[in-house]
Amino acid sequence: MAFNLKGRSFLTLLDFTKEEIEYLLTLAQNLKDKKRAGIKGDLLEGKNIALIFEKPSTRTRCAFVVAARDEGGMPEYLGKNDIQLGKKESVADTARVLGRMFDGIEFRGFKHETVEELAKYSGVPVWNGLTDKYHPTQVLADLLTIKENFGYLEGINLVYVGDGRNNMANSLMIGAAKMGLNYRIVSPRELWPEEDLVKECREVAAGSGATITISDDPVEGVRGADVLYTDVWVSMGEEDKFAERINLLKPYQVNMEMVKNTGNDRLIFLHCLPSYHNADTDNGRKIFEEHGIEEMEVTDEVFESSFSKVFDEAENRVHTIKAVMVATIGK
Ligand code: CP
Ligand code: NVA
Numbered sequence: 001m002a003f004n005l006k007g008r009s010f011l012t013l014l015d016f017t018k019e020e021i022e023y024l025l026t027l028a029q030n031l032k033d034k035k036r037a038g039i040k041g042d043l044l045e046g047k048n049i050a051l052i053f054e055k056p057s058t059r060t061r062c063a064f065v066v067a068a069r070d071e072g073g074m075p076e077y078l079g080k081n082d083i084q085l086g087k088k089e090s091v092a093d094t095a096r097v098l099g100r101m102f103d104g105i106e107f108r109g110f111k112h113e114t115v116e117e118l119a120k121y122s123g124v125p126v127w128n129g130l131t132d133k134y135h136p137t138q139v140l141a142d143l144l145t146i147k148e149n150f151g152y153l154e155g156i157n158l159v160y161v162g163d164g165r166n167n168m169a170n171s172l173m174i175g176a177a178k179m180g181l182n183y184r185i186v187s188p189r190e191l192w193p194e195e196d197l198v199k200e201c202r203e204v205a206a207g208s209g210a211t212i213t214i215s216d217d218p219v220e221g222v223r224g225a226d227v228l229y230t231d232v233w234v235s236m237g238e239e240d241k242f243a244e245r246i247n248l249l250k251p252y253q254v255n256m257e258m259v260k261n262t263g264n265d266r267l268i269f270l271h272c273l274p275s276y277h278n279a280d281t282d283n284g285r286k287i288f289e290e291h292g293i294e295e296m297e298v299t300d301e302v303f304e305s306s307f308s309k310v311f312d313e314a315e316n317r318v319h320t321i322k323a324v325m326v327a328t329i330g331k
Contacts, residue, residue, distance in 0.1 A: 002023065003019065003020050003023045003327075005020060005023075005024075005327040005328050006327075006328060006329070007125060007328065007329075008125060008327075008328050009119040009125050009126040009127070009328070010125070010126075010127045010128060010136060010137070010324050010328065011112075011115055011116060011119060011126065011127075011128045011134070011136070012128065012134045012136050012171070012174060013136045013139060013140075013171065013174045013175050013178055014174055014200070014204075016178070017178075018178050018179060018180070018208055021140075021143070021175075021178055021179060022179075023327070024140060024320070024323045024324060024327060025140065025143055025144055025147065025320070025323075027323040027326065027327060028140065028144055028316070028319040028320040028322065028323035029144065029147075029319070031319050031322045031323055031326065032316075032319040035070060035318075035319070040070070040072075041070055041071040041072065042071065042072045042331070043071040043072070043326045043330040043331045044068055044071035044072050044073030044325060044326065044329070044330055044331075045071070045072035045073070045331070046072070047068070047072075047073040047074065047103040047104065047325075047329055047330075048073075048074050048076065048101065048102045048103050049064070049068050049073050049074065049075045049076065049102060049103065049104050049105075049106070049325070050075075050076055050078055050098050050101075050102040050104070050105045050106065051064050051065070051075055051076065051077045051078060051106045051129075052078045052083070052085065052105065052106065052107045052108065052109070052118075053077070053078070053079055053080065053108045053109075053129070054080045054085075054107075054108060054109030054110060054114075055080075055108050055109060055110070055130065055236045055237070056236070057108055057129070057130070058273075058274065059272075059273060059314050059317045060106075060108060060129045060130060060137065060138075060317065060321075061077065061108075061129075062318075063137075063317035063318045063321045063322075064106050064127075064129070064321055064325075065077070066318050067318050067319075067321045067322035067325060068322075068325065070318075070322065071322065071325075071326060071330065073325065076102075086114065091114055091117045091118060091121070092117060092120075092121045094118075095117065095118045095119075095120070095121035095122040096121050096122065096123070098118075098122055098124075099121070099122030099123040099124045102124060103124055103125075103329050104124055104125045104126070104127065104325060104328065104329045105118060105122055105124060105125070105126045105127070106126075106127045106128075106129045107126060107127070107128065107129060107131075108128075108129035108130045108131075109130075109131060110131065110132050110237055111131065111132065112128075112131040112132060112133040112134060114131070115128045115131055124329070125328040125329055127321075127324055127325070127328075130167060131167065132167060132235070132237065133167055133170060134167050134170055134171045134174075135167040135168055135171045135272070136171050136174075136175075137317065137320060137321050137324060138168065138171065138272045138317070139171045139172055139174070139175040140175075140320035140321075140323070140324070141313055141314075141316035141317045141319075141320045141321075142172065142175070142229070142270055142272070142313060142316075143175055143179060144316045144319065144320055145268075145270060145309055145312055145313040145316050146158070146181075146226075146227055146268075146270075148312070148316075149268050149309060150226065150266075153179045153180060153181055154179070154180035154181070154208075154209060155180065155181070155182065155209075156181045156182070156226045156227060157181070157182045157184070157224050157225050157226045157227070158172065158176050158181045158182065158183050158184070158225070158226070158227045158229060159183075159184045159186060159221065159222050159225035159227065159228055159229065159262075160172055160173075160183070160184070160185050160186070160187075160229045160230070160231075161186045161187070161218065161221075161222065161228065161229070161230050161252050161254055161258070162186075162187060162191075162230045162231055162232075162233060162249060162252055162254075162297055163187065163191050163231060163232075163233055163234075163235070163245065163249065164185040164186075164187030164188075164191045164192050164193055164214065165187075165191050165192060165193045165194065166231060166235050167235065168229075168231040168272055169185055169187070169193055169231070170193060170197055172229065173185070173193065173197065173198070173201045173212060174197075174201055174204070176201075176205075176210055176212070177201040177202070177204040177205040177208065177210045177212060178204055178208060178210075179208065179210070180208040180209045180210045181210055182210065182211045182213075183201075183210065183211070183212050183213070184212075184213045184214070184215060184221060184225075185213075185214045185215070186214075186215050186216070186217070186218055186221035186222060186252065187214070187215075187216065187252065188216055188248045188249065188251075188252070189216050190248055191248065191249075192214055192216075193214070198212060198214070218251050218252050218258065219261050222258055222261050222262050223261065223262065223263055224262065224263060224264065225262040225264060225267060226264060226266065226267060226268070227267070227268055227269075227270055228254055228258070228259065228262060228267060228268075228269050228270070229269075229270045229271065230252075230254045230271055230297045230298055231271065231272055231297065232274070232275065232276060232296070232297055233245040233246065233249045233276075233296055233297050242287055242290075242291065243291065246291050246293060246296070249297070250293075252297075253295065253296070253297060253298065253299065254269065254297060254298040254299070254302050255295075255298075255299040255301070255302060256299065256301055256302060259302060259305075259307075267307055268307050268308075268309050269298070269302055269303075269305065269307055269308040269309065269310070270309060270310060270313050271297075271298060271303070271308075271310050271313075272313070273310055273313075273314055275297065275298060275303060275310070276288075276295070276296040276297060277295060277296070277297075277298050277299065277300050277302075277303035277304075278294075278295065278300045278303075279294065284296075
C-alpha cells in the first residue's frame with residue numbers, strides 16, 4: 001500500500017507508524033532493484049537538496065549525494081565551516097533562508113534540538129542524518145538488511161552489544177519496537193539507555209508484539225540472537241572518553257566466543273560503521289597503543305566473517321535514504 005509522506009520531516013522513527021516504515025522499506029527495495037537494473041530515475045528532478053554536516057561522515061553524506069543524483073536531484077554539501085548555522089546566525093534564521101532555496105534539508109550534528117528547530121522553521125522536509133540522540137536513516141538500512149537476510153522482521157532477535165545509550169542503541173530500540181522485533185541491549189549498567197525512552201519504546205512495543213529487554217550479562221544476554229549488532233564505544237564528540245569506555249566495555253567485545261554464545265548458526269553481524277576492528281587507521285593505532293589493546297568493539301575475525309553483512313548494510317544506506325527523499329519530496 002502506498003502512503004503519502006509528502007512534506008513530512010524524518011527526525012526519528014517515533015514519528016512514523018509501522019505501516020509507514022514498511023512502506024519506506026518496500027520503496028527502498030524497489031529503488032534498489034531499479035538501480036541494479038540500470039534504470040536512471042527522475043523522481044527528484046528539479047529538487048535542490050541541502051546537506052548540512054557539523055560532524056564528519058562517509059556513508060551518510062555519500063548516500064544522500066548518490067541517492068539524489070540517481071533520481072535527478074541536486075545535492076549541495078554545507079560543512080560546518082561553510083555556513084553560519086548557530087554561530088553568526090540562529091538556527092531559526094538559517095532554516096528560513098535554506099527553506100526558501102532548497103526543497104529538502106539533511107542535517108547531521110550534535111544537539112537533536114537543532115534538527116527539530118530546522119524542521120520547525122524551514123517549511124520543507126528535514127531529514128536527520130545523525131544527532132547525539134538518534135540515527136534513524138541508519139536504522140532503515142539495518143531493517144532492510146535484516147529483511148534481506150531473514151525474509152521478515154517480526155520476531156527477529158536483535159541484540160545490540162556495547163554503548164547502550166548512544167544514538168544507535170536508541171534508534172534501534174525505536175525501530176525494533178515499531179516493527180515487532182525482540183530487542184535486547186547488552187551493556188554495563190553505567191551505559192544503559194534513558195528510562196523515559198525505554199518506557200516509550202515499551203509502550204510502542206506493546207502494540208507491535210516487540211519486546212525490549214536490557215541486560216548487563218555479555219554471556220547470557222546474547223543467547224538466541226539472530227542479529228548481533230555493535231557500534232563504536234566512543235561516539236563522535238566524546239573523544240575524551242576512550243579510557244573510561246574501554247575499561248567498561250572490554251567484556252562486551254563482539255568476538256568469536258560471543259558469536260558461539262548466541263547458539264545460532266544463522267546469525268548475522270551488523271555494525272553501522274565506521275569501526276575500529278583492527279589497527280589499519282592512524283587513529284586506531286594511536287588509541288590501541290595508548291590503551292594496550294589490539295581490537296575494540298569487534299574483532300577482525302568477526303568483522304571479516306561470512307556472516308558479517310556490514311557492507312550490504314552500508315550499501316543499503318543509499319537505497320533507504322533515497323526512499324526517504326522520494327517519499328517526502330519526490331514526484
Ligand atoms: N553509519 C554512518 O552514519 O556512517 P558515516 O558516519 O560515515 O556517515
Ligand atoms: N554512534 C556513532 C555512530 C556513527 C555512525 C557516532 O555517533 O559516532
